[in-house]
Amino acid sequence: MSNTITLDYSIESSAIRAEIAQLQPQLVHWRRRLHQYPELGFQEILTADFIAEKLSDWGIDYQTQVAKTGIVATIHSNHEGKVLAIRADMDALPIQEENQVAYCSKHKGIMHGCGHDGHTAIALGIAHYLAHNRDKWQGTVKIIFQPAEEGPGGAKPMIEAGVLTNPRVDAIIGLHLWNNLPVGTIGVREGALMAAVECFKCTLFGKGGHGAMPHQTVDSVVLGAQIINGLQSIVSRNISPIDSAVVTVGQFHAGTALNVIADTAKMSGTVRYFNPKLEKLIGERIEAIIKGICESHGAKYELDYWQLYPPVINNSRITQLVKSVALEVVETPLGVVPECQTMGGEDMSFFLQEIPGCYFFLGSANEGKGLNYPHHHPRFDFDETVLSLGVEIFARCIEKFADFTI
Known part of the structure; x- marks a missing residue:
């Protein structure tokens, strides 16, 4: 140099x-x-x-x-x-x-x-x-x-x-x-x-077990996959197409071995939007989706959601x-x-x-x-x-x- x-x-x-x-x-x-x-x-x-x-x-x-x-x-x-x-x-x-x-x-x-x-x-x-x-x-x-x-x-x-x-x-x-x-x-x-910047972290609590015996478990990876897919419907089905918004899951961590079903999974992400009227809507929909999927599988969750900056x-x-x-x-x-x-x-x-x-x-x-x-x-x-x-x-x-x- x-x-x-x-x-x-x-x-x-x-x-x-x-x-x-x-x-x-x-x-x-x-x-x-x-x-x-x-x-x-x-x-x-x-x-x-x-x-x-x-x-x-x-x-x-x-x-x-x-x-x-x-x-x-x-x-x-x-x-x-x-x-x-x-x-x-x-x-x-x-x-x-x-x-x-x-x-x-x-x-x-x-x-x-x-x-x-x-x-x-x-x-x-x-x-x-x-x-x-x-x-x-x-x-x-x-x-x-x-x-x-x-x-x-x-x-x-x-x-x-x-x-x-x-x-x-x-x-x-x-x-x-x-x-x-x-x-x-x-x-x-x-x-x-x-855009506004909002953030979230979520921990999913399932029930771990052997990868060959999934019927004995509540698979946190499956939970997470369903939740991530579900979150993508927020922008496409809950927000007017005239408004712009983003829901991104940037981190997903679960499991310790290839033949073990993980009992917990952690995910985190960010939310962006221009319209100030969307301030509460997206966060509420994120929790509703997480809660609904967890309840349907007999799992629990902890969600931390916060606003960093407004638009x-x-x-x-x-x-x-x-x-x-x-x-x-x-x-x-x-x-x-x-x-x-x-x-x-x-x-x-x-x-x-x-x-x-x-x-x-x-x-x-x-x-x-x-x-x-x-x-x-x-x-x-x-x-x-x-x-x-x-x-x-x-x-x-x-x-x-x-x-x-x-």
Whole structure:
């Protein structure tokens, strides 16, 4: 692996103003520094220290240790106005990185495999720009550096800690670098952008025995197989075909030997949907199916079901603001993808339940450079030329927000 860091500072969009384009080398440097020292949720101590150091250098007021490791920076312009929040998550994933790059993770078994290092670098970039151009915009901007998006979730604890008050935030925006879209593309839509995330674990209690004498047993593997098949009917027969939903069993464990019928089996899975009205329905149907099949076989069960994140629902007015900016900074309208959705989840949803806001995707893949591995892959990486574009989008949203009616 080479020890030489080759930087690509090329900016493809002419819409990026000079003072932001000039930040590109620093944005890359900050992103790679963060990438080398990734930290898991609520353990982002080095990350928070790095952010605090930069904010202090720029004379920005900030609060540390919000929801353990979070930071909230508050930047006032020289003109009164509304309060807009920008949210950036900063945690990494428990993945061993396989990229052969000079800025590869130095923390074994941990890597920024979802672009949060880029989100944090972009947030630092807009903080730098705002602090050095206080006459060019109005009001106040709160930059929320959030821990633990990948789990168990840092947004809700930050809200409970009061990040949306003192001063009260009027609206919030955030972005996710997105390797499902090419660099320079922006995915933004009103309504549901990302899905609710719910999880379940179930243990089935049958009666074990010899594989040659099944009549003496209650086979937990047969139970599990019937339940898994039964769960697939929830989306196809209990949910309107107009709505989208997913029920996935990702784990199934049972048995110790090929000729022994297992007395217990364990399964776990995830549920995804866009429509908030489905919040209770799917969980109730899952338990009804498990209960019915177990009772018919004389078996018992234990089910643990919980909601991780609600769906990400964008406010129509703030989405119009972001979309208007997107149309300004991309080369053609074809660069704005209005129907970009994913069944992936995000705890940005908790902020959007509290105040109007918009979460959008900023395309970051570049197949020509080999930077198109999917999120959470051990070789995930993205085209860093997108960093200054992210700062430009935030800057324009802030400037337009002053005259924008929610």
